[in-house]
Structures are given as structure tokens and as C-alpha cells.
Amino acid sequence: MEITDEKLVELKEKANNIRISLIEALIVAGSGHTAGPLDMADIFTVLFFHTLKHNPKKPDWPERDRVVLSNGHICPVLYSTMAHAGYFPIAELKTLRKFGSRLQGHPHRDFLPSLETSSGPLASGLSQAVGMALSDKIDHGLTSDRRIYALLSDGELESGQTWEAAMLAGKEKLQNLTAVIDRNNIQIDGYTETVMPLESLSNKWLAWNWHVIEIDGHNIEEIADAFEKARAVFGKPTVIIAHTIAGKGVPEFERDYRWHGNPPGKGPTDKVPADKQGEVALGELRTLGGKIRSEHQ
Amino acid sequence: MLNPELKLNTKLFDKNVEQLPIRQGFGEGLLEAGEKNLNVVGLCADLTESTKMNLFADKFPNRFIQIGVAEQNLASVASGLAAMGKIPFISSYAMFSPGRNWEQIRTTICYNNRPVKIVGSHAGVSVGPDGGTHQAIEDIAITRVIPRMVVISPCDAIEAKKATLASVETGTPVYLRLAREKTPIMTTEKTPFKIGEAQIFWQSENPKVGIVATGALLYKALEAAKELEKSGIESLVMNLATIKPLDEKALISLAKTTERIVTVEEHQIRGGMGSAVSECLAKNFPVPIEFIGVDDQFGQSGTPDELIEHYNMGTKDILKAVNKILKR
Numbered sequence: 001m002e003i004t005d006e007k008l009v010e011l012k013e014k015a016n017n018i019r020i021s022l023i024e025a026l027i028v029a030g031s032g033h034t035a036g037p038l039d040m041a042d043i044f045t046v047l048f049f050h051t052l053k054h055n056p057k058k059p060d061w062p063e064r065d066r067v068v069l070s071n072g073h074i075c076p077v078l079y080s081t082m083a084h085a086g087y088f089p090i091a092e093l094k095t096l097r098k099f100g101s102r103l104q105g106h107p108h109r110d111f112l113p114s115l116e117t118s119s120g121p122l123a124s125g126l127s128q129a130v131g132m133a134l135s136d137k138i139d140h141g142l143t144s145d146r147r148i149y150a151l152l153s154d155g156e157l158e159s160g161q162t163w164e165a166a167m168l169a170g171k172e173k174l175q176n177l178t179a180v181i182d183r184n185n186i187q188i189d190g191y192t193e194t195v196m197p198l199e200s201l202s203n204k205w206l207a208w209n210w211h212v213i214e215i216d217g218h219n220i221e222e223i224a225d226a227f228e229k230a231r232a233v234f235g236k237p238t239v240i241i242a243h244t245i246a247g248k249g250v251p252e253f254e255r256d257y258r259w260h261g262n263p264p265g266k267g268p269t270d271k272v273p274a275d276k277q278g279e280v281a282l283g284e285l286r287t288l289g290g291k292i293r294s295e296h297q
Numbered sequence: 298m299l300n301p302e303l304k305l306n307t308k309l310f311d312k313n314v315e316q317l318p319i320r321q322g323f324g325e326g327l328l329e330a331g332e333k334n335l336n337v338v339g340l341c342a343d344l345t346e347s348t349k350m351n352l353f354a355d356k357f358p359n360r361f362i363q364i365g366v367a368e369q370n371l372a373s374v375a376s377g378l379a380a381m382g383k384i385p386f387i388s389s390y391a392m393f394s395p396g397r398n399w400e401q402i403r404t405t406i407c408y409n410n411r412p413v414k415i416v417g418s419h420a421g422v423s424v425g426p427d428g429g430t431h432q433a434i435e436d437i438a439i440t441r442v443i444p445r446m447v448v449i450s451p452c453d454a455i456e457a458k459k460a461t462l463a464s465v466e467t468g469t470p471v472y473l474r475l476a477r478e479k480t481p482i483m484t485t486e487k488t489p490f491k492i493g494e495a496q497i498f499w500q501s502e503n504p505k506v507g508i509v510a511t512g513a514l515l516y517k518a519l520e521a522a523k524e525l526e527k528s529g530i531e532s533l534v535m536n537l538a539t540i541k542p543l544d545e546k547a548l549i550s551l552a553k554t555t556e557r558i559v560t561v562e563e564h565q566i567r568g569g570m571g572s573a574v575s576e577c578l579a580k581n582f583p584v585p586i587e588f589i590g591v592d593d594q595f596g597q598s599g600t601p602d603e604l605i606e607h608y609n610m611g612t613k614d615i616l617k618a619v620n621k622i623l624k625r
Contacts, residue, residue: 068377109409116380118409124373124401131377131385138338138360138383161401164370172362 070125
């Protein structure tokens with residue numbers, strides 16, 4: 001599906017609003033993850049507002065595509081995107097992580113049934129997505145029309161279960177499956193290549209018989225194009241390695257692994273004092289006017 | 298005497314009592330479930346013949362998925378299939394599933410509320426010569442502690458078949474505990490089976506002790522009851538096939554009738570079926586309890602008989618426990 005200029009502007013604005021809402025939610029919550037949600041906002045936007053076959057007013061519509069969020073800790077971006085898409089009121093985002101909220105600290109289907117899965121413990125999402133893709137393969141063969149999307153972090157690739165799932169998807173030629181890796185190069189203890197080197201990442205996936213696409217994870221057109229290309233691949237699952245900037249959208253937070261697990265107000269204070277972090281983040285995002293710069297532009 | 302209402306195997310005390318591996322009953326049950334319900338799918342981690350899933354896999358290759366030696370993936374892939382409406386049965390040795398993949402079972406299956414059926418074969422020390430690494434004696438403890446999980450430990454191959462078929466219908470996660478070795482057939486096709494219902498297999502007029510057993514050791518409990526009868530001690534023997542949800546009503550009634558309980562299981566004493574029974578009775582009708590099971594040790598190589606004897610789970614150990622509790 002071609003993206004018109006008008007649609008492009010709309011998606012960029014949407015991504016920015018999703019960022020603003022998730023930062024507002026994190027400020028109220030007083031705990032939670034900031035870097036990943038900010039850097040995945042563009043991908044979530046394209047997925048939910050352009051690519052996905054879904055119906056927010058009828059979340060249990062059987063024909064819908066499936067989105068499995070594996071790294072559940074980035075749920076502020078999932079919740080914010082779902083709210084903006086109409087799954088629940090945007091005002092509800094302010095209940096994030098509070099007692100009785102549908103928006104649990106890590107996603108839980110018991111509380112929010114429109115989630116495709118509960119997640120938090122890392123690296124089991126790809127397996128679940130493989131199971132969903134296999135179900136369609138059993139029922140409709142390889143040419144099943146429905147797409148299954150698995151959203152993964154780079155840090156969680158250090159867990160062996162990811163590779164168990166990758167092997168099976170390659171073996172079963174699950175062309176209905178698209179995985180997206182948030183390659184933001186950070187995890188809670190540091191930079192991924194320091195904690196546990198993942199490179200050469202694309203070769204690892206190629207070795208398990210996956211089709212690999214590498215994109216700039218902040219370029220709306222590239223993101224949309226990659227999802228389209230994945231549909232056309234025959235006999236292989238596709239992995240989109242999305243190169244992202246951790247904390248994208250708030251320059252003071254960008255590329256700093258210390259923003260992995262902290263909300264504004266509790267992040268590193270060498271650039272912005274704690275009591276100004278929320279204000280600075282919202283200020284930066286509100287003046288961006290929907291123009292997140294891709295690093296390659 | 299054997300409870301006539303349950304239509305048990307009348308030849309069960311014969312020297313040549315028919316014996317079958319409990320896992321065989323699962324294999325046949327899954328095959329039948331697959332014929333009846335197109336949503337039933339089978340997944341195995343490289344132990345298809347060993348866990349008897351091969352019967353299903355040969356008949357329904359399109360609904361069988363070979364996962365390879367990857368038990369964590371096994372659990373979570375099944376969760377994904379269940380999310381799409383399938384009813385997955387996953388099989389491996391109990392040590393590896395639910396052993397190795399416990400967190401995946403907890404989060405992606407139970408927390409997610411997906412009706413995956415976890416089939417752990419080769420539970421207990423009677424796995425034999427393979428040794429302690431392959432003898433799951435902690436599996437009841439780690440499954441019954443997870444919310445939503447139903448835990449079933451059938452006593453023989455026929456009951457295992459019925460339990461397999463009943464598992465299809467629960468809409469919940471189920472753990473089905475199976476044993477490797479041939480074990481005596483105690484029930485018949487006509488013996489009723491319902492998940493969550495305990496049954497009194499051995500009755501007497503004036504019982505002084507209630508023996509609660511699960512799995513193949515139920516046979517030892519029945520042998521013990523017969524021995525006790527000879528020496529004038531009357532008892533009741535309960536088959537507690539479903540460990541969760543626990544048939545509290547039946548257990549409380551048993552405790553009220555006998556005022557003494559001996560539990561018998563091929564599992565660690567700590568956290569197992571006996572623990573479940575004592576949790577129930579301590580709260581509702583406290584009575585003295587003796588526990589037959591493995592006492593905080595690992596297994597080892599040997600024949601099943603040698604190991605059952607070594608870990609004090611044989612008929613004479615049950616008799617000893619009964620004599621001890623009668624003096625309490």
C-alpha cells in the first residue's frame with residue numbers, strides 16, 4: 001500500500017502524539033521504561049495505523065492480524081498506540097501501573113483482553129507468534145493471508161528461546177510471520193555489544209533461513225515498505241532489523257542505556273535534573289511538530 | 298474389598314495381572330481425541346515414540362509439530378497455537394517439561410490462560426536405569442502451585458486414556474503426569490472417571506486408616522490394604538488421580554471416617570500430593586498423616602522395583618506407615 005504525502009504527515013504526527021501520551025503516562029506512573037517505548041513509536045504507528053488488519057472496536061474479530069509484543073516492558077508504547085487507535089480512552093493511559101488498572105506494568109490479558117498475549121519475561125514472544133503462524137499453516141497452508149507480527153527487543157535475543165523459535169520458523173517456512181527487532185543497541189546493564197555482542201545479527205537470522213530486511217526504524221516510509229516487502233517473500237519468515245535510536249524524540253535521553261528502565265523524573269541527571277525531566281521531554285516532543293528526523297535523512 | 302461400583306479389574310490381585318505403560322494410554326487417548334476434535338494438535342520435543350505421541354503423529358502428520366530438543370519453545374509455541382483456537386498437547390519427559398520450561402508454562406500458558414495440555418512422561422523414580430537426571434519427582438509440586446493448572450496423575454493406562462480425553466474439554470491448562478514402566482491395570486473401560494473426583498477403590502466396614510494414593514503406586518496401596526485385611530486392620534484406599542483441583546469433600550469425608558491418613562506418591566514428599574492433602578485437612582479436619590514418597594533426595598539408576606524399595610515407597614513401607622499411624 002503506497003503512502004501518500006498526506007498520510008505520511010498524518011503518521012508522523014500520530015507517532016509524535018503517541019510519544020507524548022506515553023511520556024505523560026510514565027510521569028504519572030512514576031516507574032516504567034522510557035527508551036524503548038520512545039524508539040518504537042514510529043514502528044507501532046505504521047503497524048497500527050497503516051499496515052495492520054484490525055478493528056479496535058471489535059478487538060476479538062477472528063480475521064484480524066496478530067501482534068505479539070515479546071519485550072513486554074515497552075508496553076507504554078503499545079498502550080499509547082492502542083489508545084490512539086481507539087481500543088480504549090486516551091485518558092486511561094494515566095492509570096498505567098496503578099492498582100486496578102487495565103494497564104498493568106507488564107501486559108496482562110486478564111486485565112486487558114484486547115492484548116494478544118501477556119508478556120514480561122523476555123524471549124517467549126517469538127515462540128508464541130510462531131505458534132500462531134503454525135495454526136494458520138495447519139488450517140490454510142503456507143499461503144495463509146493473515147499476517148502474524150512479533151515485536152522483539154535486541155537485548156532479549158541473548159536468550160536461547162529466541163533461537164529455538166527462529167529455527168522452527170525457518171524449518172516450517174512460515175512466510176506469514178514477520179518479526180521486528182528493535183535494534184536500539186541498549187539494555188538495562190549497558191550497550192548490547194558490551195553486555196553480550198549480538199553482531200553479526202543479520203547473519204544469525206540468515207543462517208536459520210529467514211529473509212532479512214534492515215531499515216531505519218524512524219523512517220515511516222521505510223518501515224511501511226519493509227512490512228509490504230515481507231508479504232511478498234515466499235517460503236521464509238521475514239525479520240526486519242529496525243535500527244533505532246534509544247529514547248528517540250527527546251535528544252537529552254537519546255542513546256543512553258540509563259534511560260532503559262527509568263521514567264522521566266528518575267533518569268540520569270547529568271544532562272537534565274530529575275525534577276525537570278518530564279517537562280523537558282514533553283517540551284521537546286511538543287515542539288517537534290511531528291517531524292522526527294530519521295538518522296539517514 | 299474392591300469397590301464393586303467402580304467396576305475395577307477383578308483380576309488385579311492375580312499374579313499375572315495385565316500390565317501396560319501409563320504413557321500407552323495417553324497415546325491411545327490422544328489418537329482418539331484427534332479423531333473426535335480437529336482442533337487437537339500434538340507437539341513433541343524429540344521424544345515422540347517415547348511419549349507415545351507417535352500414534353497421533355502417524356495418523357495426523359498435518360497436526361503434529363516436531364519441535365526438536367527445545368522445551369521452552371515447545372511450551373510457548375503451544376501457547377500461540379492455543380491463542381488461535383487449537384487444543385495443543387505437548388509431550389516430553391516430565392523432567393524437561395514441565396521441568397526445564399516451568400516459567401514458559403507459568404507465563405505463556407497459565408498466566409495467559411491458554412488451554413495447553415502438558416504431558417510429562419517418565420515421571421517418578423521407576424524410570425529406572427536412566428538415573429536421577431531423568432526421574433522427575435518434583436513435577437507435581439511445580440505444576441500444582443501455578444494458578445489455573447489442573448494436575449492429573451492417572452493410576453494406569455486405561456485411566457490415562459480417559460484423562461487425556463477429558464483434558465481436551467477443560468478449557469484450562471492441564472498437567473498430565475505419566476510413567477514409563479509397565480504398571481498393573483487396576484481399572485476397566487467401565488470404571489467412571491471425572492477430573493476432580495477422587496474414588497474409593499478399596500472399601501471396608503469399619504476402617505481405621507485411609508490410604509490416599511496417586512499414580513501407579515495406587516497398586517501398592519491396594520496390596521497393602523489386602524495385607525492389612527488379613528491381619529484384621531480395615532482400611533479405605535482412595536485413588537486421588539486429580540491432584541488439582543483437589544476433591545476436598547471426598548478427602549474430608551475420608552478423614553472423618555478413618556481419622557488417620559497415609560498418602561502414597563512417587564514424588565518428593567515436600568510439595569507433592571501428600572502436601573496438598575495435608576493443606577486441605579489441616580484446615581478442615583486435622584488428623585494424623587504419614588507421608589510415603591521420596592524424602593528430600595534425588596533418584597539414581599536401578600530397576601523400578603529396586604528403586605521403589607530403596608526410597609521406601611513399597612507395599613511394606615505403606616504397611617509400616619499404617620502400623621505407625623495406628624499408634625499415634
